[in-house]
Amino acid sequence: MSRTGLKAVVFVALIALLGALAARERSAVSSDTPADRSEVIFWHFWGGHDRKVVEGIVERFNASQNRYWVRSIAMPGSNLDLKLFLGVAGGDPPDVVNQDDPIVGDWAARRTMTALDELATPAELDEIRASLFPAALSLGTYQNRLYALCNGLDVRALYYDADLLDEYGLEPPQTIDELDAAALRIAPPDVDGSRARYGFLPDPRRIWAWGIVFGGQFYDWDTSEITVDHERNIAALQWMSSYSRRYGADEVLRFRAGDQKLPGAAFPLLQGRYAMIMDGQWRVRELAENREAAVAAGQKPRKYGVTRLPAPANGRQDAGWVNGNFFVVPAGGKNPRGAWEFMKFWAGLAGHEKDAAQACADGGWIPVSQSVVDQPVFQEYLARYPSFRLFVELARSPNQIPTPQIPGAAYLQDEVIRAAEDAIYGGTPAADALRSAQQRIKQRLSEIQRDAK
Amino acid sequence: MSRIGRKRELWGLLTGLSFVSPWIVGFSALTFYPFVATLYWSFCRYDLLAPPEPVALSNYARLADELVHGGRFGQAVWNTVYYAGLSVPLSIALGVGLAILLSYPARGQSVYRTLVFLPSVMPVVAGSILWMWILDPQAGVLNRLLTVFGIDGPGWFKSTAEAAWLPAWLQGTGGFGSKDALVLMSLWGVGNFMIIYLAALGDIPKQLYEAAELDGAGALRRFWYITLPLLTPVIFFNLVIGLIHAFQAFAQIYIVSEGQGAPQGSTLMLSLHLFLSAFKYLDMGYASAMAWSLFVLVLLVTIGLFRSSRHWVYYQGVGR
Numbered sequence: 172m173s174r175t176g177l178k179a180v181v182f183v184a185l186i187a188l189l190g191a192l193a194a195r196e197r198s199a200v201s202s203d204t205p206a207d208r209s210e211v212i213f214w215h216f217w218g219g220h221d222r223k224v225v226e227g228i229v230e231r232f233n234a235s236q237n238r239y240w241v242r243s244i245a246m247p248g249s250n251l252d253l254k255l256f257l258g259v260a261g262g263d264p265p266d267v268v269n270q271d272d273p274i275v276g277d278w279a280a281r282r283t284m285t286a287l288d289e290l291a292t293p294a295e296l297d298e299i300r301a302s303l304f305p306a307a308l309s310l311g312t313y314q315n316r317l318y319a320l321c322n323g324l325d326v327r328a329l330y331y332d333a334d335l336l337d338e339y340g341l342e343p344p345q346t347i348d349e350l351d352a353a354a355l356r357i358a359p360p361d362v363d364g365s366r367a368r369y370g371f372l373p374d375p376r377r378i379w380a381w382g383i384v385f386g387g388q389f390y391d392w393d394t395s396e397i398t399v400d401h402e403r404n405i406a407a408l409q410w411m412s413s414y415s416r417r418y419g420a421d422e423v424l425r426f427r428a429g430d431q432k433l434p435g436a437a438f439p440l441l442q443g444r445y446a447m448i449m450d451g452q453w454r455v456r457e458l459a460e461n462r463e464a465a466v467a468a469g470q471k472p473r474k475y476g477v478t479r480l481p482a483p484a485n486g487r488q489d490a491g492w493v494n495g496n497f498f499v500v501p502a503g504g505k506n507p508r509g510a511w512e513f514m515k516f517w518a519g520l521a522g523h524e525k526d527a528a529q530a531c532a533d534g535g536w537i538p539v540s541q542s543v544v545d546q547p548v549f550q551e552y553l554a555r556y557p558s559f560r561l562f563v564e565l566a567r568s569p570n571q572i573p574t575p576q577i578p579g580a581a582y583l584q585d586e587v588i589r590a591a592e593d594a595i596y597g598g599t600p601a602a603d604a605l606r607s608a609q610q611r612i613k614q615r616l617s618e619i620q621r622d623a624k
Numbered sequence: 625m626s627r628i629g630r631k632r633e634l635w636g637l638l639t640g641l642s643f644v645s646p647w648i649v650g651f652s653a654l655t656f657y658p659f660v661a662t663l664y665w666s667f668c669r670y671d672l673l674a675p676p677e678p679v680a681l682s683n684y685a686r687l688a689d690e691l692v693h694g695g696r697f698g699q700a701v702w703n704t705v706y707y708a709g710l711s712v713p714l715s716i717a718l719g720v721g722l723a724i725l726l727s728y729p730a731r732g733q734s735v736y737r738t739l740v741f742l743p744s745v746m747p748v749v750a751g752s753i754l755w756m757w758i759l760d761p762q763a764g765v766l767n768r769l770l771t772v773f774g775i776d777g778p779g780w781f782k783s784t785a786e787a788a789w790l791p792a793w794l795q796g797t798g799g800f801g802s803k804d805a806l807v808l809m810s811l812w813g814v815g816n817f818m819i820i821y822l823a824a825l826g827d828i829p830k831q832l833y834e835a836a837e838l839d840g841a842g843a844l845r846r847f848w849y850i851t852l853p854l855l856t857p858v859i860f861f862n863l864v865i866g867l868i869h870a871f872q873a874f875a876q877i878y879i880v881s882e883g884q885g886a887p888q889g890s891t892l893m894l895s896l897h898l899f900l901s902a903f904k905y906l907d908m909g910y911a912s913a914m915a916w917s918l919f920v921l922v923l924l925v926t927i928g929l930f931r932s933s934r935h936w937v938y939y940q941g942v943g944r
Contacts, residue, residue: 253903260672277906281673421779421799424887425761428782582905585884592888597784615905618669 208233208240211509212265214255218247224534231526232516239509252581255501259283264501267510269322271496273573273580278499279313280578280620285500287317290511298520306493306571307539313576319497322518322527323536326565327380327491329481330440330454331447333474343476347410347483350447357446360417371447372423373411378591379492379584380449381407383572386486389587390575397616399587400602400609406483408601412594420596440475449480452562456535459556477558479565490570495539519543535559537566579612579619586612666913671906683913697914699889700897707803707893708870710788711810715866716859719814723821724851737822741815752879755809756781780805781880784890802881802891809876817862824858825851829940856937864929871922874899894918 204210217225222245229243244265246254252272258264278284288296299317300308304324311319329350331343339357344350354370373381382389387403390396398404415423430439438457440448458475465472480491498514500507514520519527519540528546531538535556538544544563553560565571574584590608593599641648666683668676690697726737743751758765759780767777778785778800785792785801792798832850841849874895877885884900885892894914902911 250903256672256903256906281671283673421783424782425779428760428779429762579905585904589889592886597888615907619671619906 204240204242207237209238209506209509211239211241211267211506211513212504213241213243213267213269213510213513214246214251214265215243215269216247216251216271217245217269221534224530227533228517228526228530231529232513235516235526236512239506239512241509241513256283259501259503262503264504266500266504266506267513268499268501269496270319270499271325271494273494273576273584275311275319275497275499276313276575276577276580277619279316279318279576283502284318285502285504285507287311287320287500287511290500290507291317295515295521302520302540302542304539304541304567305569306566306573307495310493310495310573310576311497319499320514320518320520321495321497321539322514323531323534324493324495324539324566324571325451325453326493326537326562326571327377327449327451328477328479328561328565329447329449330458330475330477332440332443332445333476335443335446337474343478344447344481345478346481347486350481351413353447354414355417358418366422366426368443369418369426369445371445372414372418372427373595374427374449375411375591375595376588377449377492378404378408378411378587379574380480380490381411383492383570384480384482384486384490385410386483388572389583390577392575395577397583397609397612399583399590399612400605403486405602405605408591408594408605410483411591412601415595420598424596452537452559453535455556455559455562458558477561479561487570489565489568490572491565493566493571493573495573496536537562539566541567577616579616582615582619583612662912662915665909666916668909670908670912672908673906676909679909683910684917686910687913687917696889696892696897700885700892700894703803703885703890703892704871704894706786706788707806707810707873708867710804711807711870712863712866714807715811715814715817716862718811719817719821719862720852720855720859722814722818723825724847726818727822727825740818743812744815746813748875749879751812752809752876755805755812756880759805759808778804781891782887784888786890802887806873806877806880806891809880810870810873817866820858820862821855824855828854853938854940857939860929860933860937864926867925867929868922871895871918 213229215225225243225245229241232241233239251268251270252274255264255268255270275284279286287299291299296317299320303321306324307321308317310321310324311317329344333343335357336343336353339353341353341356342349344353350371357370358366358368379389382401382404385403385407387401387405387407388398389401389404391398426444429444438450438454439445440450440454441457441461455477462472479489482488482490498510498517500510500514504510516523516526517530519538519542524540524542525546525548527538527543528549530536531543532548532552535552538549543549553563574580577583586608587605590599590604594601594604665676667678667680669679669682670676687697689695691701692698722740726733726740730736746754759767761767761777761779761782764777764780767780770777780800781802783799783801785797785799785804787798787800787804789798828851832854833846836846836850872895873893877891877893877896878899881891881896883896885896895918898911898914898918901907901914
């Protein structure tokens with residue numbers, strides 16, 4: 172054989188080898204899907220303990236019927252929206268995605284998601300509208316069309332160290348004045364040196380909750396206007412800034428650095444860093460575990476409690492900022508029908524209430540409808556963790572308001588938080604901070620809306 | 625040329641091209657295409673999904689407006705310039721200093737060299753998290769150590785203070801903040817530069833030192849008139865590379881700033897602002913305009929450095 176001939180043979184052999192490897196790689200990816208099932212690719216971001224819960228739900232779904240097979244792909248990290256987005260832009264999206272960022276407005280406006288009324292029967296749509304809690308419905312709706320199906324809500328309330336409040340002869344606060352009084356009593360501002368504990372410190376991110384508690388709003392649904400500089404939002408931010416004014420912004424920033432989520436860092440309330448702190452329902456289980464551990468070690472467990480966010484006199488009761496997990500079906504997905512079946516299974520629709528209740532009890536998640544809450548398996552969960560009841564009650568409240576599902580919601584959310592940081596740590600007057608944020612947001616959102624049309 | 629000769633030449637060209645094809649394909653698809661495409665997008669409004677819509681210079685006008693009136697872009701430019709302006713000169717000074725110390729023959733010389741170089745092999749993410757621990761304002765090792773000496777440590781990553789902004793010190797509000805912490809972090813990886821200086825030091829002819837010694841030059845004079853001038857080509861190289869890296873720094877900033885440029889945008893560098901604008905706020909046109917501005921800025925700085933190098937960089941064997 173000539174030299175050139177030999178080269179050609181080697182070249183062809185190499186290409187064939189690469190091709191075979193690539194084919195093997197492709198088939199290896201979906202080898203676990205049975206031949207008689209239609210595959211549903213499911214992206215989610217859960218890791219750790221929750222990952223096992225999610226795998227359990229997927230297994231139960233796969234066992235529950237014989238048409239579809241869900242293959243779950245975990246994508247932990249903070250940029251799931253980006254990956255999903257590039258998947259859609261690149262023409263190879265998954266069939267169903269679980270998300271918790273405010274992307275519904277952006278995605279729906281750009282027609283990158285399948286509206287769920289194209290998948291659901293009219294009866295199913297009626298069921299969704301009738302049974303879902305208002306917050307859950309609002310999280311999935313854009314311009315009166317349902318684009319996302321919420322499967323769990325995240326609600327925040329005020330946790331407190333009951334033993335510590337007792338020590339000072341204080342009751343859990345019910346109003347803003349009581350909260351201020353308790354916080355100042357436990358950590359008087361005029362003490363020199365750095366503190367190991369504060370009574371309470373507002374987190375700038377929570378302007379979204381306190382604005383609503385104070386009676387404000389960030390978006391007017393009737394006029395479709397941004398209302399970031401609503402006078403009650405300003406009042407809320409003024410109140411939030413009062414803490415860093417009293418204690419010193421630098422001191423507060425420095426202290427709050429210790430709350431950050433570094434590996435091994437626990438709930439700051441358990442570390443005794445605060446007497447009262449605002450946090451979500453997921454801490455209920457953490458507090459219970461802490462209690463069990465103390466009992467097992469033969470110690471007297473410390474008492475903790477949780478109560479509604481205190482409101483000022485002209486504020487809203489049972490109010491706050493709510494977000495949640497929801498499913499979306501990216502446009503261009505290959506198996507939207509299978510995706511829809513899986514979503515119903517997890518969210519508790521069309522006779523799947525029991526399956527949804529099981530998922531919520533395993534994951535410590537707040538169900539999205541009363542019919543799921545009423546399931547025996549979830550009632551058992553509530554009996555085991557009584558403080559979880561408050562969160563379920565709050566989830567029902569119409570005063571739990573999410574970030575509006577409009578195009579540019581991520582920008583809106585971040586700009587408002589930046590304004591709060593400027594006011595709380597930078598000393599900018601609350602009204603100025605929110606007004607200049609309002610201007611920037613309006614400008615940017617009008618551009619986005621032009622694009623989306 | 626004969627027909628066979630021409631055929632052979634063509635075959636040779638094709639073989640050569642096929643061998644470099646992985647690079648050509650990668651360069652065209654991943655560098656050249658984005659380079660050209662972003663130039664076009666920078667004159668468009670583009671959200672990655674809808675087709676780009678030309679808007680002439682409005683992205684650049686927005687950048688200029690934000691630069692003049694202190695918007696996010698202005699803040700990002702200041703942060704980037706501050707970071708690059710501190711970290712690069714300091715890393716050169718420290719790198720040269722360490723290299724000279726480590727070039728003296730001493731017991732365990734190679735151990736010291738390894739120790740200084742070691743941080744450079746640490747992955748950026750692990751290094752960043754380590755530094756977040758060290759510089760935690762309350763629980764961090766450094767501030768605890770400072771407390772022992774009665775010093776109330778700075779807020780580091782949680783503070784917006786800028787140590788090099790001297791007026792703040794005069795007003796009594798000076799301190800070390802997030803960008804200073806990033807500079808400190810960058811100095812930790814100085815081992816990379818140090819290795820290059822060390823190699824350059826070994827290249828300086830011994831006879832120059834001997835001659836200077838015979839003429840009665842002390843250690844300081846020998847450093848100033850021999851070592852430093854003959855290191856200038858390497859210093860120049862490190863200056864250019866270091867500036868480009870500093871302008872593009874991203875991973876460590878993303879990690880320590882919670883992906884947002886926290887606190888209050890004090891770590892919002894150009895690269896991070898660009899990333900957030902493009903992929904979080906889907907504002908690709910604006911981000912492309914920013915990328916091009918960054919490119920032009922780096923280009924101008926580099927040209928300036930090359931121009932100035934004629935006056936301060938000495939090459940051995942080349943007369944001036």
